Amino acid sequence: MLELMKSKVTGFWKEEDGLGTLELILIIGVIIIIAVIFRKQIELLVTDLLKKVDTKSNEFFPNSN
Structure with a gap:
């Protein structure tokens, strides 16, 4: 049983069916x-989130300016 698991793990580790360079370039594109x-x-989402973070941090630390 242990040998079978070891051979499966070794086979999985040596498997070459990963993502190729072309696929990564397409995904990034x-x-x-x-x-x-x-x-x-x-931009609007990030700005809104940063305003909320600033507001909440001022609630926790009111005199930290």
Whole structure:
């Protein structure tokens, strides 16, 4: 039983069916295109989140300016 598990783990470790360079480039390209298309919405979301963080931190630490 232990030998079987060891052979399965060794086979999995040596398996070469990972992501290739082309697939990674395509995924990164799609992410960049989506980020460019939704740039304004992303900026608004991040700005809103940072304002909320600032507000909440001022509630916890009112005199920390």
